[in-house]
Amino acid sequence: MTTGSDETAPTRPTSRDVARAAGVSQAAVSLVLGDKWRGRVAETTAERVRTAARDLGYRPNLAARSLRLGRTRTALLVVPALTNEFFAHVYTGAARVAAQHGFGVVLYPSPDGIGPARDPFASAPAALDGVLASSMASDAVTALRGDALPLVMLDSDPERTAPGTATVNLDIADGMGQVTDHLLALGHRRFLHLASAVPSWTFDVRAHELAARTAHIPGADIRTTRSALTVEAARTAAHAALTAPGPRPTGIVCDDDKLATGAYKAARALGLRIPDDVSVTGFDDLSLATAVEPELTTVRLPAELFGERGMAALLAVLDGRTPNTTALPVELVVRGSTATPAH
Structure with a gap:
C-alpha cells in the first residue's frame, strides 16, 4: 500500500521528457546537454533543448553518464594556498566554466604553498578526469597525477612543460x-x-x-x-x-x-x-x-578570466580539441604610490 506522500512525490524529468518538449530525439538531447552538439545539431535546436531542460528542471544523471562515458566529470585545481586572494578568483572562474559543462572542481592546496603533496584520493587517476595546476605548486602535481591524467598548467613556461601538456598564461x-x-x-x-x-x-x-x-x-x-x-x-x-x-x-x-x-x-x-x-x-x-x-x-x-580560460583549455584537451593558449593581457593601474623621484 502506498502512502499519500508517495502518491504526490514529484516525478523527476527524464531526457525523454526534454526531447518531447523540445520536439527532438533523445540523441539530440544527449548531444546538446553533453556539449557535443556543434556541427551535429543546429544552434536553434540546441537552444530549444536547453530551454526545455531549464523549464522542466531537468538534471542529468551524472553517475550514469560517468559510467557510460568512462568519466567522473571532476577536475582538480591545484593551487599554492587557499588564503591567496588571486587563486580564490581563479577558482571562481574555473568553477563557473566547469559547471556550464556539467563538471565539478575540487580545490586542492599544495601543503606549505609549494612542495610535494600526498594524493588526496585513494587514486587520483581513478577519481579525476584532469588536473589544472599553478606552476607554484608544480611539485605537487607530479605526485597527484603521475603520467595518467590530462594536465593544464597555469603560469608556466610553455617551453619546459611535458609534451602534450597545455599551458595557459597571463602576459x-x-x-x-x-x-x-x-x-x-x-x-x-x-x-x-x-x-x-x-x-x-x-x-x-x-x-x-x-x-x-x-x-x-x-x-x-x-x-x-x-x-x-x-x-x-x-x-x-x-x-x-x-x-x-x-x-x-x-x-x-x-x-x-x-x-x-x-x-x-x-x-x-x-x-x-x-x-x-x-x-x-x-x-x-x-x-x-x-x-x-x-x-x-x-x-x-584578470584572475577569474584566467581560471575560465584554464578550465576551457582542460575541457578542450579532454575532448581532443586544441586549447586556446594565447596569453591573457594585463593592465598597469597607476595610483598614488608612484611619482617623480625627489633626487
Missing part, C-alpha cells in the same frame, strides 16, 4: 614591462626589486623583464632582495635593503601586492614618505592595493 612579461617603463618615465633609475623567494617561472619572468628593460638605460641600477610571500617577511627584507650601504633606491618594484604592503611598512618605519621619498609598485591588484594609503600602483591580473 606577465608585459605587466612587468609596463611597471618598469612607468617608473623610468617618471625618472627613476635606482630600483629595489623586492622579489618572491618562491622558485617559479612566473617570478623568473618578472625579474628577467625588469633587467631587460633597464639594461640599456644610463645610470639604471637594480638591487634585488628576496622575501617569502608574507607582509611581515617583506617588511623585514625591505627594511634591510633600504638601510644597506650605498645610495637608497627611489623605486621599489614588488613581485606582488603583499610584498608591496611590507615595503610600505618598512618605508614608514624609516620615516620615508610614499611616493615623495620612495615609489612602490605591486603586482596582482588584490584588495590590499586600495586598502593602503596611498593606494598602490600595481598590475591588474
Whole structure:
C-alpha cells in the first residue's frame, strides 16, 4: 500500500521528457546537454533543448553518464594556498566554466604553498578526469597525477612543460614591462626589486623583464632582495635593503601586492614618505592595493578570466580539441604610490 506522500512525490524529468518538449530525439538531447552538439545539431535546436531542460528542471544523471562515458566529470585545481586572494578568483572562474559543462572542481592546496603533496584520493587517476595546476605548486602535481591524467598548467613556461601538456598564461612579461617603463618615465633609475623567494617561472619572468628593460638605460641600477610571500617577511627584507650601504633606491618594484604592503611598512618605519621619498609598485591588484594609503600602483591580473580560460583549455584537451593558449593581457593601474623621484 502506498502512502499519500508517495502518491504526490514529484516525478523527476527524464531526457525523454526534454526531447518531447523540445520536439527532438533523445540523441539530440544527449548531444546538446553533453556539449557535443556543434556541427551535429543546429544552434536553434540546441537552444530549444536547453530551454526545455531549464523549464522542466531537468538534471542529468551524472553517475550514469560517468559510467557510460568512462568519466567522473571532476577536475582538480591545484593551487599554492587557499588564503591567496588571486587563486580564490581563479577558482571562481574555473568553477563557473566547469559547471556550464556539467563538471565539478575540487580545490586542492599544495601543503606549505609549494612542495610535494600526498594524493588526496585513494587514486587520483581513478577519481579525476584532469588536473589544472599553478606552476607554484608544480611539485605537487607530479605526485597527484603521475603520467595518467590530462594536465593544464597555469603560469608556466610553455617551453619546459611535458609534451602534450597545455599551458595557459597571463602576459606577465608585459605587466612587468609596463611597471618598469612607468617608473623610468617618471625618472627613476635606482630600483629595489623586492622579489618572491618562491622558485617559479612566473617570478623568473618578472625579474628577467625588469633587467631587460633597464639594461640599456644610463645610470639604471637594480638591487634585488628576496622575501617569502608574507607582509611581515617583506617588511623585514625591505627594511634591510633600504638601510644597506650605498645610495637608497627611489623605486621599489614588488613581485606582488603583499610584498608591496611590507615595503610600505618598512618605508614608514624609516620615516620615508610614499611616493615623495620612495615609489612602490605591486603586482596582482588584490584588495590590499586600495586598502593602503596611498593606494598602490600595481598590475591588474584578470584572475577569474584566467581560471575560465584554464578550465576551457582542460575541457578542450579532454575532448581532443586544441586549447586556446594565447596569453591573457594585463593592465598597469597607476595610483598614488608612484611619482617623480625627489633626487
